[in-house]
Amino acid sequence: MIFPKATISEIIGLLEVVNDSGGIEDAARLAADFDLELDEILPSIDGAELLGFVKVTDGNIELTADAQKLLDTGIRERKKIIRDKVGGVEIIKELKNKLIESSGHKMKKEDTLKYLQNRIATTDIESYFRIIINWTRHAGLIGYNSDSEEICLMSRE
Amino acid sequence: MLAEIKNVSKTYESDGNKISVLDNINFTVEDNDFICIVGPSGCGKSTLLRIIVGLEKPTSGEVLFKGELIAPDNPKVAMVFQNFALFPWLTVKENIELVLESKKHGEEAEKVACKYIKAVGLDGFERVYPRELSGGMKQRVGFARALAVEPVLLCMDEPFSSLDALTSQNLKDELLMLWADASMPPDAVIMVTHNVEEAVYMANRIIILSHRPGKIVADLKIELERPRNRKDPEFYRWVDKVYSLIV
Numbered sequence: 001m002i003f004p005k006a007t008i009s010e011i012i013g014l015l016e017v018v019n020d021s022g023g024i025e026d027a028a029r030l031a032a033d034f035d036l037e038l039d040e041i042l043p044s045i046d047g048a049e050l051l052g053f054v055k056v057t058d059g060n061i062e063l064t065a066d067a068q069k070l071l072d073t074g075i076r077e078r079k080k081i082i083r084d085k086v087g088g089v090e091i092i093k094e095l096k097n098k099l100i101e102s103s104g105h106k107m108k109k110e111d112t113l114k115y116l117q118n119r120i121a122t123t124d125i126e127s128y129f130r131i132i133i134n135w136t137r138h139a140g141l142i143g144y145n146s147d148s149e150e151i152c153l154m155s156r157e
Numbered sequence: 158m159l160a161e162i163k164n165v166s167k168t169y170e171s172d173g174n175k176i177s178v179l180d181n182i183n184f185t186v187e188d189n190d191f192i193c194i195v196g197p198s199g200c201g202k203s204t205l206l207r208i209i210v211g212l213e214k215p216t217s218g219e220v221l222f223k224g225e226l227i228a229p230d231n232p233k234v235a236m237v238f239q240n241f242a243l244f245p246w247l248t249v250k251e252n253i254e255l256v257l258e259s260k261k262h263g264e265e266a267e268k269v270a271c272k273y274i275k276a277v278g279l280d281g282f283e284r285v286y287p288r289e290l291s292g293g294m295k296q297r298v299g300f301a302r303a304l305a306v307e308p309v310l311l312c313m314d315e316p317f318s319s320l321d322a323l324t325s326q327n328l329k330d331e332l333l334m335l336w337a338d339a340s341m342p343p344d345a346v347i348m349v350t351h352n353v354e355e356a357v358y359m360a361n362r363i364i365i366l367s368h369r370p371g372k373i374v375a376d377l378k379i380e381l382e383r384p385r386n387r388k389d390p391e392f393y394r395w396v397d398k399v400y401s402l403i404v
Contacts, residue, residue: 007291007293007294007324009291009293009294009323009324009327009328010293010321010323010324010327011323012327013322013323013324013325013326013327013328014323016326016327016330017323017326017387020386020387020388021388022388034322034323035322036322040321041323044323074334074338075276075277075278075331075334075335076275076278078278079278079280130289133289134291134294137281137282137285138278138281139281140280140281143281143284144285144289145284146285146286146288146289154281
């Protein structure tokens with residue numbers, strides 16, 4: 001599988017600029033507007049699509065009702081929507097289940113990297129790890145302790 | 158009136174040569190002002206901001222905050238930096254608690270830090286070190302740290318210019334949400350930027366500086382409704398207007 005290398009902030013930023021264009025925008029025009037290569041903007045588009053915030057057809061990016069809902073709310077409420085969306089991403093669901101089953105609801109980074117490596121075809125699994133943790137921390141689902149080098153389930157408020 | 162910038166000039170000396178950076182700057186900052194200072198690079202806009210917060214002294218003139226001379230340790234003025242200026246050996250929460258140290262202790266400091274961590278959407282990142290954060294999250298720490306001192310005046314020096322275009326868009330919108338929230342500090346913002354579009358997007362007042370030495374060329378009220386839309390023709394008329402005054 002492929003996982004989009006875009007942070008949650010970039011994805012929400014993308015939704016905001018598409019919203020300015022009336023909720024639908026051509027990917028190439030968007031890239032040109034922001035002086036970005038298509039390659040630079042594609043991960044954010046893929047990420048937004050994976051989270052169900054946009055539909056992409058023939059190079060046109062269109063906001064979904066969920067994206068509109070996200071944009072219409074404040075920072076606190078956005079977190080809840082992100083939590084639901086990120087929690088629904090297959091690889092994150094799997095990782096969460098592994099943590100639920102593991103002792104202390106923790107997993108070594110090394111083991112996590114091995115696990116991800118089997119799922120994502122890449123030579124740079126470390127950067128995917130960082131992105132996935134960016135998503136799961138935003139969502140309040142999975143955290144990472146860089147001192148103990150372990151990922152762990154985050155407690156729900 | 159919140160602050161008054163009175164006849165501020167700044168001259169640097171290098172090898173016996175005098176370089177004038179700012180020339181007789183005068184303006185006042187009122188409650189609810191969101192001022193963007195724009196101008197060509199080298200026009201002294203960052204220097205002006207540093208003088209306003211008291212980090213630098215003007216060669217002549219003065220800055221008054223609520224009628225008194227500004228001091229660098231004024232707890233009612235906070236600053237957000239372009240390069241985030243976080244302590245790498247401290248976690249997100251510790252970076253924020255540090256600025257509260259002199260005023261609040263223990264549980265109280267923790268409570269305030271948590272309030273602003275949540276306000277900027279950093280919950281879940283409390284125990285994370287800056288090296289693990291993306292640029293966008295680092296600047297959120299910068300915002301939370303500045304807001305945690307509950308400043309009356311928030312000064313920001315190019316806060317979005319180290320971020321990629323999309324992240325910067327996201328942070329601008331979130332900052333405007335915080336600004337629109339009357340229960341949140343500050344009462345006024347001064348932001349320095351070289352990006353005209355960004356200034357028109359954020360500000361309700363734009364102060365345009367000339368080439369060095371920086372002089373005020375214009376002080377414009379931006380009468381655009383919020384939320385603003387960059388694709389709106391009216392938005393572009395304002396952008397054009399500001400450009401025409403700079404060039």
